[in-house]
Amino acid sequence: MSPIRIDELPCRQTDVAVIGGGIVGLCLAGFLAQRGRAVTLIDAGGSSASTANAGSLHVQMQSRFMRLFPQRVAGFEQQLPLYPRAVEYWREFERDIGADFEMKVSGGLMVAETPEQFEFLVTKSRRERELGLSVELLERGDLERIAPYLGPAAYGAELCANEGKLNPLRCNAQVRAWAVRLGVTIVDRCKVERLCAISPGFTLATTLGSLQARQVAVAAGPGARALMDSVGAFLPVEPEPLHMNITEAAPPLILHLVQHAERSITLKQLSTGQVVIGGGWPAKLAPGSDYPVVDPASLIGNVSLAQYMVPSLAQLQIIRTWAGLNSKVDGRGVLGEMPGLPGLHAAIPGDAGYTLGPLTARLVADLMTGRDPGVDMQPYSPMRLQEEELRALAGQ
Ligand SMILES: Cc1cc2nc3c(=O)[nH]c(=O)nc-3n(C[C@H](O)[C@H](O)[C@H](O)COP(=O)(O)OP(=O)(O)OC[C@H]3O[C@@H](n4cnc5c(N)ncnc54)[C@H](O)[C@@H]3O)c2cc1C
Structure with missing residues (x-):
């Protein structure tokens, strides 16, 4: 099937553009559509961790991470309490959307x-x-x-x-079908090349034409860095x-x-x-x-x-x-509005990001729609990265 082109969309404007169609982008687009937003999800195609991952549901700290990144363990620990909740949330999400993720929590x-x-x-x-x-x-x-x-x-x-496993390819297909049922417009094989802040909102320059959005969520995995950079923001993925x-x-x-x-x-x-x-x-x-x-x-x-x-x-x-x-960032997710750029949100789940995918997407959806996420979001705020950049520039 040939991809939907942005220049063929009935309207070149949307309430929310979600960039990235991995597990985080798909879930986030669906949650926002459930809350009445017009959502366009744009995905470049090619490599996506969500289609390549192992389907392990992680909860305990991974020794690999502790060995390779000892300096990031303190940050990782701040996100640790989210992991058991994330596994529970997978189960809840599976039930809510009437799916079967072949999920087993057998330890x-x-x-x-x-x-x-x-x-x-x-x-x-x-x-x-x-x-x-x-x-x-x-x-x-x-x-x-x-x-x-x-x-x-x-x-x-x-x-x-409370650790376990699921079938990620099955999950991706079912979550995508759910998002489409909710009215999310999915533009495949389309790369967002840069973002430009307008007031209010953003213009997205893509390989298939341009689109304006009042809010933008960047759920683009390693592609997030260049996108944020194009609008003067710092997200060192x-x-x-x-x-x-x-x-x-x-x-x-x-x-x-x-x-x-x-x-x-x-x-x-x-x-x-x-x-x-x-x-x-x-x-x-x-x-x-x-x-x-x-x-x-x-x-x-x-x-x-x-x-x-x-x-x-x-x-x-x-x-x-x-x-x-x-x-990889610093062991923690980056979830929330970018400093100085109202309407632009980062949605990077953190280590073992498939486990965290649906829950972190819901937390970002809450922030984007003015709801209380019920979780202290401070440890995941993109603000910390700007502070780190400023400290590095000052040579501290
Ligand atoms: C081999 C492997 C095994 C893993 N195993 C596990 C595991 O067992 N358990 C676990 O919890 N986690 C695991 N992970 C991590 C997990 O898969 C990821 O953290 C998670 O899938 C990230 O989801 P995402 O939606 O944030 O990003 P992704 O799934 O990477 O999706 C990002 C999407 O953004 C798109 N994109 C990028 N740039 C642009 C752009 N400019 N314009 C448009 N689209 C763009 C890409 O095409 C991609 O589809 C594994 C990762 C890998 C690589």
Whole structure:
């Protein structure tokens, strides 16, 4: 089907333009349409983390993040209480829109292989409990009982009961259909090249013509930085190319979302029986492009580690492997109005952004429609980034 062109729209003006058709943009567009706004969603096509991700519903702090970005852990901790709510919100959202996301909340295990790694989990779990999470520590005997699929190297683990999984491709399709039913106009394969502030609102210059909007939400993942830059705003989103694999279908084997206390991995089995193996192994950017491509070293490293942790995976064939582009800021979401630019909102969910997608979209919809989000939004305000920029410029 050929894309809707902006110059073919009955009206070249809209109440709200949402830029980016990943999980955040789709949910946000739908919530705004539910509240009576005329919404146009514009998506460039190409790489989207929402179509590439692993479908893990994360709650406990990921050891990978703590290891790679120790300076961002304090910021991340501020968002931690949102994660269990985000998982609950997925369930509520699924019910409200009459969808089936193949969601299962059967708990997540972070596995330690040594007493030192277990000690790391003891400290981590203590901090997580202080921050309101419900987690417990399991010893080898407990693991043999509840996770017999784990190999002999498993020494102990941290269990977070409200972690889980869903099928992201199914979710994306169902959320998109819901948004369309609510009247959202979706313009596909159209890149917004720049924004220009007018009074009131903004003009969007796109590859398919221009559009005016009273409010704009930028849910464009790594594309957000250039868009904000075009209007003089600062949103330092960095792209992070990541690797993924999936196996052929197998009988039920792995109940939990499985991670490692020190090494990058997530493992889970979908309701189709396929095992999804990911967890942050790097991919590359294609030369001269912003498109992610597979690094063979990650393919080998990621599946070898998976097989080491769950030995019976050795029987299964990998049937597909791919790369996706994640968005990183400072460990926290960036949610809300840009300083000095009334009507322009950032909607960047934060680490494990698929888990956070629908909830963070609803929080931004609340801010954009003058409702109380019921959550202190200060930690996610884009204002902090401007303050950081000013401090960096002042050499502090
Ligand atoms: C390989 C991988 C595995 C992951 N696994 C998990 C996981 O298991 N669990 C989890 O919680 N999170 C996971 N994540 C993170 C999660 O997928 C993302 O945080 C989340 O999907 C971000 O959603 P989004 O809507 O903000 O952005 P995206 O899904 O990236 O969507 C942004 C959209 O904006 C569009 N766009 C960009 N610039 C423009 C422009 N100028 N004009 C128009 N459109 C534009 C893009 O085409 C894209 O469609 C993973 C990420 C990757 C890459």
